[in-house]
Amino acid sequence: MSKKSDQPSMDRRQFIGGTVAAAGAVTIAPGVILHAVAGSNEQTEGASSEHRWGMVIDANKCADGCSACVDACNNEHELTDLGRPETDAAWIRTVKLKDKQTGNISRLPVMCQHCEHPPCVDVCPTNASFKRVDGVVLVDRHRCIGCRYCMMACPYKARSFIHEALTDQSVYAPRGKGCVESCTLCVHRIDEGVMQTACQEACDKAGHGAILFGDLKDPNSEISQVLKKYNSVQIRGDLELNTGVRYRNL
Amino acid sequence: MSKMYYRELYCGSPTRFWAGLALLGTIIAIGLGAAYYMEHQGHWVTGMSNQIVWGLPHVFAIFLIVAASGALNVASIGSVFGGPLYKPLGRYSGLLAIGLLAGGLMVLVLDLGRPDRLIVAMTEYNFKSIFAWNVILYSGFFAIVGVYLWTMMDRSVSKFNRPVGFVAFFWRIALTTGTGSIFGFLVAREAYDAAIMAPMFVIMSFSYGLAFFIITLIAAYIWGDREIGDLRLTRLKNLLGVFVGAVLYFALAYNLTNLYITQHHGIESFILLNGGVYTQMFWIGQVLIGSILPLFLIYSPAFDKSRWAIAAASVAVLIGGFFQIYVIVIGGQAYPMNLFPGKEVVESGFFDGVVASYTPTFPEAALGVAGIAVALAMVAVGARVFKVFPETLEDPND
Ligand code: SF4
Ligand code: SF4
Numbered sequence: 001m002s003k004k005s006d007q008p009s010m011d012r013r014q015f016i017g018g019t020v021a022a023a024g025a026v027t028i029a030p031g032v033i034l035h036a037v038a039g040s041n042e043q044t045e046g047a048s049s050e051h052r053w054g055m056v057i058d059a060n061k062c063a064d065g066c067s068a069c070v071d072a073c074n075n076e077h078e079l080t081d082l083g084r085p086e087t088d089a090a091w092i093r094t095v096k097l098k099d100k101q102t103g104n105i106s107r108l109p110v111m112c113q114h115c116e117h118p119p120c121v122d123v124c125p126t127n128a129s130f131k132r133v134d135g136v137v138l139v140d141r142h143r144c145i146g147c148r149y150c151m152m153a154c155p156y157k158a159r160s161f162i163h164e165a166l167t168d169q170s171v172y173a174p175r176g177k178g179c180v181e182s183c184t185l186c187v188h189r190i191d192e193g194v195m196q197t198a199c200q201e202a203c204d205k206a207g208h209g210a211i212l213f214g215d216l217k218d219p220n221s222e223i224s225q226v227l228k229k230y231n232s233v234q235i236r237g238d239l240e241l242n243t244g245v246r247y248r249n250l
Numbered sequence: 251m252s253k254m255y256y257r258e259l260y261c262g263s264p265t266r267f268w269a270g271l272a273l274l275g276t277i278i279a280i281g282l283g284a285a286y287y288m289e290h291q292g293h294w295v296t297g298m299s300n301q302i303v304w305g306l307p308h309v310f311a312i313f314l315i316v317a318a319s320g321a322l323n324v325a326s327i328g329s330v331f332g333g334p335l336y337k338p339l340g341r342y343s344g345l346l347a348i349g350l351l352a353g354g355l356m357v358l359v360l361d362l363g364r365p366d367r368l369i370v371a372m373t374e375y376n377f378k379s380i381f382a383w384n385v386i387l388y389s390g391f392f393a394i395v396g397v398y399l400w401t402m403m404d405r406s407v408s409k410f411n412r413p414v415g416f417v418a419f420f421w422r423i424a425l426t427t428g429t430g431s432i433f434g435f436l437v438a439r440e441a442y443d444a445a446i447m448a449p450m451f452v453i454m455s456f457s458y459g460l461a462f463f464i465i466t467l468i469a470a471y472i473w474g475d476r477e478i479g480d481l482r483l484t485r486l487k488n489l490l491g492v493f494v495g496a497v498l499y500f501a502l503a504y505n506l507t508n509l510y511i512t513q514h515h516g517i518e519s520f521i522l523l524n525g526g527v528y529t530q531m532f533w534i535g536q537v538l539i540g541s542i543l544p545l546f547l548i549y550s551p552a553f554d555k556s557r558w559a560i561a562a563a564s565v566a567v568l569i570g571g572f573f574q575i576y577v578i579v580i581g582g583q584a585y586p587m588n589l590f591p592g593k594e595v596v597e598s599g600f601f602d603g604v605v606a607s608y609t610p611t612f613p614e615a616a617l618g619v620a621g622i623a624v625a626l627a628m629v630a631v632g633a634r635v636f637k638v639f640p641e642t643l644e645d646p647n648d
Pocket of ligand 2: 120123124125126127128129139143144145146147148149150151179180
């Protein structure tokens with residue numbers, strides 16, 4: 001498997017059919033900004049390689065016992081809890097760790113890391129797993145044959161297989177029995193110009209502010225500034241997947 | 251050597267033939283019903299989960315696919331390497347290979363989340379994916395072995411037998427390498443991150459394929475009241491002994507090299523020492539039943555020409571092989587991935603850091619067994635319709 005070369009990915013496969021054109025920058029809630037990209041027809045063009053969306057997560061700020069991000073994600077994408085944790089879908093989870101040497105305890109949310117060189121995309125036989133040019137890794141639910149090879153290949157256990165028929169689906173997240181899915185980086189929000197994921201919104205609301213979403217390619221974005229200023233790591237950085245999700249204080 | 255005559259294999263008694271076929275048909279019907287049930291309900295009714303994503307059906311499917319390529323060995327030895335004693339067995343070798351592959355693929359496809367989208371898998375290829383390559387390798391195998399059989403059965407095209415035999419030989423090595431590489435590409439999982447995986451699968455295929463061949467050959471000749479000489483069986487038996495020894499060697503090399511790699515110590519002690527059911531399957535299933543017992547049955551002078559010993563050795567190889575694949579597929583997934591080196595997972599919302607549990611369910615087993623039944627049914631029907639088996643396999647007089 002080539003890890004060094006950039007994975008060619010489809011130009012503009014949209015997660016959902018339609019996109020909503022945003023006009024001007026409108027603040028619809030504190031911290032939720034709708035903004036249009038200046039002078040471009042980007043919304044109708046779909047994803048653009050001028051961006052790479054990602055997140056930086058501060059493990060020090062992740063509060064013990066909190067599940068705001070997980071609840072918000074489940075809510076946003078209608079991931080119903082059927083009381084069967086082994087087979088229920090989990091796009092985001094919290095993990096609590098103890099350093100074997102020092103005993104230091106840390107806590108962090110883990111989701112699809114939106115790898116630049118995603119093993120899930122490499123192994124998918126039908127091209128159902130794909131990476132948009134803006135770095136978001138998605139599954140095309142019309143192509144996925146449910147072979148689950150991507151789940152075997154993902155180093156982060158980020159993916160869930162849908163083990164039963166679903167009802168009450170969110171319009172943002174078409175899902176179906178027999179297919180695989182994972183965190184979409186709230187791509188429906190990105191495509192509508194809302195620069196905040198559901199998990200970040202919830203974490204901010206809960207007053208922790210552990211999650212920061214943004215454009216890794218824009219040197220002036222808050223996320224780029226934070227990454228420049230502070231030390232951060234990738235989980236399993238040794239695999240050289242160049243993840244879009246980074247962690248501080250881990 | 252006297253001339254070989256091939257004849258359709260009729261069972262000694264017609265009732266026995268039809269009853270046998272009906273039994274296989276019933277097993278297949280139950281398996282298909284089980285597949286429909288799992289598909290209709292969704293996979294939550296199986297033992298599989300988001301932690302163990304490939305379960306018992308994959309074990310059966312991989313076992314059969316690997317054996318299929320090995321079953322072609324006898325034909326290869328006959329036509330590629332010019333072994334005269336093996337040549338008359340070439341046709342059956344090809345038929346068995348096709349049957350085993352068909353059975354394995356049926357199980358694999360029916361365990362997909364969306365088997366109805368098989369057409370997508372056939373038309374959309376991601377050439378970076380070893381899975382997509384396998385789709386091509388598997389379909390090609392049917393075609394090539396089909397042509398190979400034709401060159402063996404039809405005198406007018408028999409001059410192509412050797413070249414086609416060569417193609418088939420290399421194709422099946424590629425096929426097993428491809429199957430083994432499915433695991434080799436999973437860099438993040440400690441159990442599979444080893445280059446030795448692909449050659450190990452090739453040698454496993456030799457062993458399982460030959461074991462299938464021997465046991466079904468003996469059965470067919472009893473079934474059809476035909477004669478089979480000691481000389482050939484002894485040859486096949488000795489060959490099996492070599493393959494079993496080689497698999498054992500590779501298994502040891504695989505585990506020992508893993509012991510050298512510090513990060514892989516965890517998975518090694520899991521398989522070899524403290525993995526509970528997987529450790530037992532490794533030592534009792536794979537090593538004891540699958541290697542030591544057959545080696546004893548094959549090489550002990552006490553069983554020199556005993557057919558029962560040969561048959562028992564073959565069955566033991568198959569049982570051991572099944573466990574070997576079970577340990578690779580399920581054990582490799584059960585062992586937790588190490589996302590955070592140097593840290594211990596205290597709490598997780600998604601089973602991080604714990605050994606995943608898996609209990610196979612009846613529908614999964616029924617589907618898997620149906621795969622074996624498909625292989626046997628194809629062989630039974632194929633041998634009756636085509637001239638596959640030599641009239642007699644008595645030892646040549648000279
Ligand atoms: S984290 Fe897993 S699912 Fe997400 S892009 Fe990487 S390999 Fe794919
Ligand atoms: S389960 Fe779907 S997305 Fe994953 S590798 Fe298979 S076809 Fe691709």
